[in-house]
Amino acid sequence: MSGFSIPAIAPIVLLIGSNIFMTFAWYGHLRFTSSPLITVILVSWGIALLEYCLAVPANRLGYGVYSAAQLKTMQEVITLTVFAGFSALYLKEPLGWNHLAGFSLIVAGAFLIFKKW
Template sequence: MPFAFPAAVWPIVMLFASNIFMTFAWYGHLKHRGAALFIAIVVSWAIAFFEYCLAVPANRIGSSVYTTAQLKTMQEVITLLVFSGFAVFWLGERLGAARLAGAPEA
């Protein structure tokens, strides 16, 4: 039963969900480069609204259990995990050690 999750778990679940929305808002349009930039911006803003609807309460709830530094660290780790999956499964990119380190393609 999801409502029985402790306050320590809800922020993590919500941050994962918010990151999925935000990753699509920021990078989802790259799969549709032919779409007008204005449309990409409007759709991205619409998607980002849902990210905020999850991220703000996640941080509010999480602050009762975690420090701000812990919440931010969780957010960054979750961002890297979500983005890695997004890059592979949505954009069809390959991940390797060089790419994970931000090095240019050889």
């Protein structure tokens, strides 16, 4: 695995974990629409705290290896990937060709951010 190092991989792993928590904090409650809104908010805040505990170190560790724009782009691509799986598996909402086409355009944008010209 030449070219890969712990400082390069750690932010990606932490961002994946962070985005799993973030997705549950923001959208997990949609399966519990009968729960009181205040309960949903408080539970979501608790989950979001775990998200921040991973996202902040990911960005701190990653900033020495990646630019801020690259970290943000990575986070967005990871967010969409996690959300696509969450939407299909947890919320049981099918992904259509239009979702995949839109996500592909975002990945193309990420390629441009990471490309050294």
